[in-house]
Structures are given as C-alpha cells and as structure tokens.
Amino acid sequence: MNLLKLAKNFWIDYSIQRTFLGGRVESIDGREMMYDSVSTGYNHTEFIFFKYYSIQPNDVIVEVGCGKGRVINYLLYKGIKNKIIGYEINVRLANLTKKRLARFKNVDIHSGNILENFPSEANLFYLFNPFKEGMMEAFKEKIWAIRNCNPTMLYFNPTCLDVFNDARFTYNILNLPIPFFGFDYKLAIINIKEL
Ligand SMILES: C[S@@+](CC[C@H](N)C(=O)[O-])C[C@H]1O[C@@H](n2cnc3c(N)ncnc32)[C@H](O)[C@@H]1O
Numbered sequence: 001m002n003l004l005k006l007a008k009n010f011w012i013d014y015s016i017q018r019t020f021l022g023g024r025v026e027s028i029d030g031r032e033m034m035y036d037s038v039s040t041g042y043n044h045t046e047f048i049f050f051k052y053y054s055i056q057p058n059d060v061i062v063e064v065g066c067g068k069g070r071v072i073n074y075l076l077y078k079g080i081k082n083k084i085i086g087y088e089i090n091v092r093l094a095n096l097t098k099k100r101l102a103r104f105k106n107v108d109i110h111s112g113n114i115l116e117n118f119p120s121e122a123n124l125f126y127l128f129n130p131f132k133e134g135m136m137e138a139f140k141e142k143i144w145a146i147r148n149c150n151p152t153m154l155y156f157n158p159t160c161l162d163v164f165n166d167a168r169f170t171y172n173i174l175n176l177p178i179p180f181f182g183f184d185y186k187l188a189i190i191n192i193k194e195l
Contacts (some may be wrong), residue, residue: 005043006076006082016073017100025067035129036095037067040156043072047176048126048187051065055080060122061098064114064139069097072107080108085122087114123149128156129166136160144168144192153190155179164190 025037037115040048044182049055055075063071064085070135086101086109088094096112102108110117115138125143135138143151155161156176164171172194175184180184 007106009042012073012077013061013070016076017069017097019100021068021070023074025090025093034065034089034131037065037090038128039068039070040128042070042074044156044176044178045071049075049077052174052187053081053124053152053154053189055124057082059124060119061085061115061124061126062087062119062122063126065129066097066109068091069101069109070127071126072097072101076101076104076107084108085110085119087112089113105126115142118146120127120146121149122146122153124152125151125153126156127153127158129159131160133160133163137183140164140166140169147192151192153188154188155188157185158188161188163190166194 009022010020011075021039027034027036029042037124061082063086066072066088067132069086072084072086084107086097088097088109088111094109097108098111101109107181143153161171169190171188171190174187174189176187177184
C-alpha cells in the first residue's frame with residue numbers, strides 16, 4: 001500500500017473512530033460459513049455509494065457484517081445523515097465498533113447474526129463477503145420477506161452471486177478497478193424482479 005493511501009485511511013479512521021482500523025480479524029467459525037473480517041477500501045466505498053449508486057434521502061442503509069465499520073466511517077465522513085444500521089456477528093468486534101460510533105445518532109450497531117434479528121424497515125443492504133452459500137440462501141429469503149420495502153443489495157466481490165440466479169431476483173454486475181493489484185473487483189447490484 002502506498003503512503004498516500006495509508007495516510008488517507010488513517011485520516012478517515014481517526015476523524016470518525018479516533019483510532020487506526022487497518023488489519024484483518026479472523027472469522028469466528030474458522031471460515032466454515034463466514035469470511036474473515038476485512039474492510040472495504042475507502043476508494044471502493046466512494047465508487048459503490050457515490051458513483052455506482054446514489055443514496056436517496058429515505059434510504060435506510062444496512063451493512064451486513066460491518067466489521068470495524070470503515071464503510072460506515074466513509075458514509076459519515078461524506079456527511080450522510082440517513083439511518084445506518086450495522087450488524088456484526090463477532091461480538092467483540094461489534095462492541096468496539098458500537099462504542100466508537102456511539103456519538104453518531106443516525107448509526108446503530110447490532111451485535112449478533114443478522115439472520116436472527118433481521119431489519120424489517122430497511123431498503124439498502126451492503127455486503128462485502130460476510131458469508132458463504134448456505135447463509136446467503138437464508139439471507140435471500142429474508143430479503144424476499146421484506147420485498148414490500150423494495151430492497152436493493154450492493155454486493156461487493158460477490159462470491160455467492162449464483163444464489164441470486166433465481167427467477168424472483170435480477171442483478172447487474174459492474175467493474176471496480178483495483179489499480180494496486182492490477183485487476184478489477186465486481187460489484188453486483190441486486191433487486192427483486194417485478195413479477
Ligand atoms: C469481509 S468482512 C466485511 C466488513 C465490512 N462489511 C467492510 O466491508 O468493511 C465480513 C464481516 O461480516 C461478518 N459476518 C459474517 N456473517 C455475519 C452474520 N450472519 N451476521 C452479521 N455479521 C456477519 C464477519 O464477522 C465479518 O466481520
């Protein structure tokens with residue numbers, strides 16, 4: 001990582017959570033059903049939420065597995081005032097993130113499995129590889145159950161996109177450049193199909 005990027009990461013981390021948030025945290029299940037906690041880059045968050053999607057005033061944003069909260073940091077850093085709800089199954093991580101973001105009244109962090117406490121009023125879901133196929137199937141059914149909210153999913157690096165090859169859903173895939181590694185990541189924007 002170049003020094004400029006590191007400095008930018010530190011600046012945004014520190015502005016919002018008053019500490020540096022780099023580094024990976026191991027999955028709580030040894031990667032059986034879930035992935036390690038690795039943060040979406042701030043540059044990718046800019047692409048995802050401000051270039052490829054445009055946040056609307058009434059959007060209620062849910063981050064599925066918010067980890068250390070860098071995505072939420074970026075939204076706050078950009079002045080987003082929408083309701084933002086982060087769910088994190090790693091209780092220790094969730095509690096730290098919750099404490100550091102407590103001063104932002106539009107943010108709630110829930111500790112636990114989102115599948116066991118699913119939000120009923122949200123419409124914009126962000127996922128960066130929280131879990132694998134089995135949990136993604138269950139997640140899809142939870143989304144289907146709140147279809148009256150017209151949910152949109154922004155699924156970054158969508159390793160389980162096959163789950164949404166389902167007549168009830170539709171998606172577009174966009175490229176996100178990662179110049180440092182010399183390849184592109186994908187972003188899938190998934191919606192419920194009008195039936
Ligand atoms: C790859 S990390 C992404 C972190 C953050 N979303 C980001 O993009 O910066 C995925 C996170 O999802 C969490 N997670 C996995 N399954 C979950 C579940 N069922 N409910 C809530 N969090 C979950 C993991 O513990 C991990 O912190």
